[in-house]
Amino acid sequence: MSRTSTSEEKNAICGGTLYLVSTPIGNLADLSERAIKVLAEVDFVAAEDTRNTGKLLAYLGISRPMVSYYEHNKKERGPQIVARLLAGESCALCSDAGTPAISDPGEDLVALCAENHVPVTAIPGCCAAITALTLSGLPTSRFTFEGFLPVEKTKRRARLEAIARGDATMILYEAPHKLRTTLDDLSAALGADRPVALCRELTKRNEEILRTTLGEAVTHYAQNEPRGEYVLILGGGTYIAPTSDKSAARLALSPAEHVAYYEKSGLSRMDAIKAAAKERGIPKNELYRQVNVDKNG
Ligand code: SAM
Numbered sequence: 001m002s003r004t005s006t007s008e009e010k011n012a013i014c015g016g017t018l019y020l021v022s023t024p025i026g027n028l029a030d031l032s033e034r035a036i037k038v039l040a041e042v043d044f045v046a047a048e049d050t051r052n053t054g055k056l057l058a059y060l061g062i063s064r065p066m067v068s069y070y071e072h073n074k075k076e077r078g079p080q081i082v083a084r085l086l087a088g089e090s091c092a093l094c095s096d097a098g099t100p101a102i103s104d105p106g107e108d109l110v111a112l113c114a115e116n117h118v119p120v121t122a123i124p125g126c127c128a129a130i131t132a133l134t135l136s137g138l139p140t141s142r143f144t145f146e147g148f149l150p151v152e153k154t155k156r157r158a159r160l161e162a163i164a165r166g167d168a169t170m171i172l173y174e175a176p177h178k179l180r181t182t183l184d185d186l187s188a189a190l191g192a193d194r195p196v197a198l199c200r201e202l203t204k205r206n207e208e209i210l211r212t213t214l215g216e217a218v219t220h221y222a223q224n225e226p227r228g229e230y231v232l233i234l235g236g237g238t239y240i241a242p243t244s245d246k247s248a249a250r251l252a253l254s255p256a257e258h259v260a261y262y263e264k265s266g267l268s269r270m271d272a273i274k275a276a277a278k279e280r281g282i283p284k285n286e287l288y289r290q291v292n293v294d295k296n297g
Pocket of ligand 1: 020025026034095096097098099100101102103104126127128160172173174175199200202204229230279
């Protein structure tokens with residue numbers, strides 16, 4: 001049985017508790033007040049990357065003892081941290097960026113705390129996966145988090161097959177130097193028409209959301225170097241793009257605005273008139289006449 005605490009307790013630092021402190025994924029202003037308070041008051045900070053977290057603490061003018069806790073020392077360091085918690089110290093766990101325990105070794109430390117009945121609480125905040133999902137334009141009512149695809153061949157093939165069967169929206173993390181291979185593999189396994197949103201450099205100056213298909217993303221990145229951090233959001237296997245909704249929005253435009261919409265998307269004036277006329281279900285000449293009536297008042 002695990003313990004819950006009152007809201008009063010939530011605002012005071014409790015000895016013997018592990019605090020999962022979410023940190024910004026690019027924009028320092030996204031750090032919460034509560035996160036700052038916890039970082040300033042805990043007995044020690046366990047950081048996935050002590051340099052990164054050290055910089056964050058220095059920026060905040062906070063000085064706390066720090067230990068490293070990362071993939072390659074988690075087996076020895078995890079029990080040491082839990083021993084200190086059991087002895088009554090409080091600890092803030094920070095991952096490289098974002099929410100601890102999402103695609104990082106924080107998940108093992110939380111499991112170890114649970115096994116040892118050590119209270120764990122969260123200071124919620126940024127998570128690249130959820131930020132990307134909300135920006136993707138794809139359905140958010142059902143989704144699965146896939147993290148990074150396995151690198152090992154057999155495991156990777158099995159995971160791609162499983163992903164291809166998935167009917168909910170899917171979230172994947174990827175490093176820029178592996179993006180092209182991953183897009184090739186996804187396109188081969190799921191088909192070139194599968195919708196994807198490539199969410200890059202979220203909350204940073206060069207934030208970019210590319211809403212496209214896997215086939216077009218492969219072509220795009222054959223010509224453009226992948227740069228920065230990426231989250232890929234894939235439409236589920238049964239996802240059908242709501243084209244009727246999109247055209248409904250265009251049909252609410254005036255005839256001139258409708259033609260201008262297609263011109264802005266790169267079509268010539270003649271092709272824009274053709275596309276808009278087709279969508280409005282009227283002959284080209286009639287649309288041309290309506291555009292001129294619009295223009296001349
Ligand atoms: N725990 C983190 C979280 O809550 O999002 C994720 C850690 S995982 C090791 C790092 C991956 O998150 C990156 O490779 C990238 O896929 C994604 N990521 C982190 N920050 C990002 C950002 N600003 N924009 C896009 N993706 C980001």
